[in-house]
Amino acid sequence: MSEDKTALVDMLRKMIMIREFDLLAIELRKAKKIFGALHPYVGEEAVAVGVCAALAPSDRITSTHRGHGHCIAKGADINRMMAELFGRVDGYCKGKGGSMHIADFAIGMLGANGIVAGGMPIACGAALAAQLEDRGGVAACFFGDGATGEGEFHETLNISAIWKLPLIFVCENNRYGAGNAVESVRRVTDIELHAPAYGIAGVAVDGNDVLAVRDATARAVERARRGDGPTLLHCKTFRSLFHAMRDAPPPETRAPELLAQWKARDRDSIARFEDVLTTRGVVAAADIAAIRDQVKRDLEAAVEFADKSPYPDPADLLVDMFAE
Amino acid sequence: MREITVTQALEEAMIEEMERDERVITMATTRAPALENKFGDRRVRFTPISEAAFTGIGLGAAGSGFRPVVHWGMVTFSFVAMDQIVNQASKIRYMFGGQADFPVTYRCTTGGGAQIAAQHSQSPYSMFMHLAGLKVVLPSTPADAKGLLKSSIRDNNPVIFFECSRLAGVTGPVPDGDHVVPIGVADIKRAGRDVTVVGLAYYVREALAVADSLAKEGISVEVLDPRTLVPMDAEAIRASVRRTGRLVIVDEAPATCSAASEIAALVTEDAETFRALKAPVQRVCAAPVPVPFSPPLEQAALPDRARIEAAIRRVL
Numbered sequence: 001m002s003e004d005k006t007a008l009v010d011m012l013r014k015m016i017m018i019r020e021f022d023l024l025a026i027e028l029r030k031a032k033k034i035f036g037a038l039h040p041y042v043g044e045e046a047v048a049v050g051v052c053a054a055l056a057p058s059d060r061i062t063s064t065h066r067g068h069g070h071c072i073a074k075g076a077d078i079n080r081m082m083a084e085l086f087g088r089v090d091g092y093c094k095g096k097g098g099s100m101h102i103a104d105f106a107i108g109m110l111g112a113n114g115i116v117a118g119g120m121p122i123a124c125g126a127a128l129a130a131q132l133e134d135r136g137g138v139a140a141c142f143f144g145d146g147a148t149g150e151g152e153f154h155e156t157l158n159i160s161a162i163w164k165l166p167l168i169f170v171c172e173n174n175r176y177g178a179g180n181a182v183e184s185v186r187r188v189t190d191i192e193l194h195a196p197a198y199g200i201a202g203v204a205v206d207g208n209d210v211l212a213v214r215d216a217t218a219r220a221v222e223r224a225r226r227g228d229g230p231t232l233l234h235c236k237t238f239r240s241l242f243h244a245m246r247d248a249p250p251p252e253t254r255a256p257e258l259l260a261q262w263k264a265r266d267r268d269s270i271a272r273f274e275d276v277l278t279t280r281g282v283v284a285a286a287d288i289a290a291i292r293d294q295v296k297r298d299l300e301a302a303v304e305f306a307d308k309s310p311y312p313d314p315a316d317l318l319v320d321m322f323a324e
Numbered sequence: 325m326r327e328i329t330v331t332q333a334l335e336e337a338m339i340e341e342m343e344r345d346e347r348v349i350t351m352a353t354t355r356a357p358a359l360e361n362k363f364g365d366r367r368v369r370f371t372p373i374s375e376a377a378f379t380g381i382g383l384g385a386a387g388s389g390f391r392p393v394v395h396w397g398m399v400t401f402s403f404v405a406m407d408q409i410v411n412q413a414s415k416i417r418y419m420f421g422g423q424a425d426f427p428v429t430y431r432c433t434t435g436g437g438a439q440i441a442a443q444h445s446q447s448p449y450s451m452f453m454h455l456a457g458l459k460v461v462l463p464s465t466p467a468d469a470k471g472l473l474k475s476s477i478r479d480n481n482p483v484i485f486f487e488c489s490r491l492a493g494v495t496g497p498v499p500d501g502d503h504v505v506p507i508g509v510a511d512i513k514r515a516g517r518d519v520t521v522v523g524l525a526y527y528v529r530e531a532l533a534v535a536d537s538l539a540k541e542g543i544s545v546e547v548l549d550p551r552t553l554v555p556m557d558a559e560a561i562r563a564s565v566r567r568t569g570r571l572v573i574v575d576e577a578p579a580t581c582s583a584a585s586e587i588a589a590l591v592t593e594d595a596e597t598f599r600a601l602k603a604p605v606q607r608v609c610a611a612p613v614p615v616p617f618s619p620p621l622e623q624a625a626l627p628d629r630a631r632i633e634a635a636i637r638r639v640l
Contacts, residue, residue: 060388093421103420110387111420115411121377122412125384125392132349132366132390152407155377162372320422321457323480 008282009291011053011210015045015270017295018069021078024299025068025085025099029245033307034085036098036246041069043208043240043262046269047172048073050213051140051233054221060108060126061140062119064172065100065244067112070142074109076102082302088309095312096320116177117143117150120169124156127167127230138166138224140217146177148191157232161198166224168217169232172207174239192234200230207235208262208269211276237269238262325497330463333470333498334431334487335359338393340502341477342367345391348477351378352395379405379430383413383482386428393477399432399486400443413482414457425480429473434462434486435526435576436626442614445622447577449524452484453554453586459483459507460553464528466496468551471505479507488525510557512564516546519570519636522561522587523547527574527608527627534632545636553583558590562597569602570639576626579609603639608632 022040029038041048044066052073055061063070071081076092084091084102092102103111110126113119123141130137147153148171160167171191175182182189195202201223205216213235220231240262242250252259265271277283283291328336335358342348342363350359351369360368371378375396382394396402402409409430416426436445452460459481463469469487476483513528514535523531528549535545548564550557565571571591573584584607591597592605611625 062384091421093419093423096421097419101419103423105387105420105424110384111416113412115407118380118407118411121380121408122384122387124377125381125386126388127384128369128381129385129388129390132385151404152376152380155372155374156380159372159374159377159381163369320418322459323417323422323425323427 005282007053008277009287011049011214012270012273012277012283012288013291013295014049014073015210015273016291017078017298018045018048018072019270020295020299021072021081022068024303026245026249028085028303030248035087037244038099039066039244040241041066043269044172044174044237045069046210046213046273047170047207047235047237048142050210051142051168051170051217053214054217055138055140058108059138059140060110060123060130061142062110062123062126063112063142064116064119064144065112065114066144067100067102070112071102071104071109074104075107076104076109078298078302079305082306083309086306086309087311088306089312090305090309094320117147117152119143120147120152120156124160124165124167127160127165128163130166131163136225138168138221140168140170142170142172144177145171145173145175145182145191146180146185147171148194149177149185157194157198157200157230160230161200164227164229167230168220168224169230171232171234172237173234174237176239176243178243190234192232195232200232201228202232202234204234204236207237208267208272210269210273325499327495328466328498329493329495330466330469330487331492333466334473337470337473337477341474347389348391348393349385350393350395351382353397375401375405376408379408380412382428382430383408383416383426386426387416387424391427391477393429393431396430396432398444399434399448400446402430402432409452409458410455414455417481418457426482427480429476429483429485431485431487433489433492435488435490436610436615436622437490437526437576439617439619439622441617445615447575447610449486449553450577450582450586453583454581457482458554460486461507461551462486462488462525462553463551464488464491464523464525464549466494467498467503468505468511468549470498471503472507472551474502474504475507483507486525490526491529494529505551508552508555508557510548510550510560512546513549514545514547516544516568518544518568519572519639520546520548520561520564520568521632521636522571522573523549524575524583527576527632530627530629531574531632534629534636538633538636543636543640550587556586556590561587562591562594565591565597566600569600571601572606572608572632572635572639574608574627574632576610578612579607580612582607582609584609606635606639608635
């Protein structure tokens, strides 16, 4: 298998894993095996996987409340992710964070974040660190269309522009900020148009085309490494499911025709990529079935791992508050 | 020993720590020519007026291996960065299970008494104390300012470092060399037998002045400076109160949910200290109003020597 083929298959595997992880998480939440709030990334897999495919393992990212996809795309261990959702001691945060606060600093995943745009300044700090380290590192910052209404979005665009920070702003425009359609909260929905106002590159890309996202990110990484500063990448995608659930998914209020359009085989991120890979002869249908089987087995193992992990000891409540 | 101002002491601390560790970088909206000339504009960053951004940049760079010192200017401006302070900096280590350290220092000036009116005369340390996860430092002398800033920069946690505006030009002795004051250790600025006065920042000096004048009457006042509000050196305060049996707390923040309230609680909920009390604990704090502009109004709002002395006489 050529390296390129290995990389492509890994991208497909990660996209399938992201979708199946979140679909499983919904069932686990309904069954009260996991706790709290859940924000599925279903439908947006091409963005996380496309961006992370163009990053080096040592590059750093920040994520959002809808962060499981970013974790998996950056290479997180699904056992420890699942254990975190279960609130167990073997979770990434020892059960202290949960779904909205998974982080893995060892792989450059600087954390999911419960505050819209809250991760953007932190990513900017990671990009400053990369610039000062001067080893060609970059940072990427995932955020939704809703974050464009926050001051932190504009502040970080400006400050990273004047400092020419090696930072890629990845706007995952899934068309909804919580319950609000993007058209109802913005006069202009071409989010890349913010870029020229700050003197940086702005690119719109089909966010359901994982190869287009990867290539656009790779060009942004090149610009960043050349010292040409940040890029605002507007990835147009669609949130297939709801914003958030607690005990049960909220009722769907969007038009069935709209949902059907985005589910179509030529539009759904995973189906499209499967077709691209089979058409190019990178994989056969049987290979895809094998990937899906493996993902299913890996997820079953993750649930088993999580379920076997103990709950944190209340005696450890104050552990991790302050560093020595 | 040489005498320098608080401002000079803080600048010395910055230079020494930047020389000591090349991972120390700084960000502020105003230029710092002395630092910039010495260390260059890569490490000494002049920022746009974007507090939320550079507060979070400090945090992100700290989580990526650097040791940023971010100066908000007046603490007032930190309020536009509250997401990064409250939701991010104070929680980031614990929430992620302690997998990374965030050695970032946030400096800011604080306090009233300069006729700059309500927004720029605030003393909101207790708002930051309340957020489990931040260390809070408030020195009152040039030596403590230098030593505690050095400790804050070397600390592996987010530290809020308050600089009392009225103390900026005050001079005092500062030891030569690497003068470091540990975080979390109170200091008895004047030993006494009859009453413990815990002062914060400017009011340490005012308490010392009152102690001088009462000494002429044979009243022996102990003046204790916590120096650090998180972690609070509760045992030092309790030990002092057990010796004197009386406690007056002086601060220019309003009393409600204040550092003064916290100190009163720490003292009274300790059984042994409570039993040693001979009089009710007194708080001498600011009036519960936005600090007014006009000098007579501002003076009426803030504590002064007369009110400190009156509180001491009430408990004797």
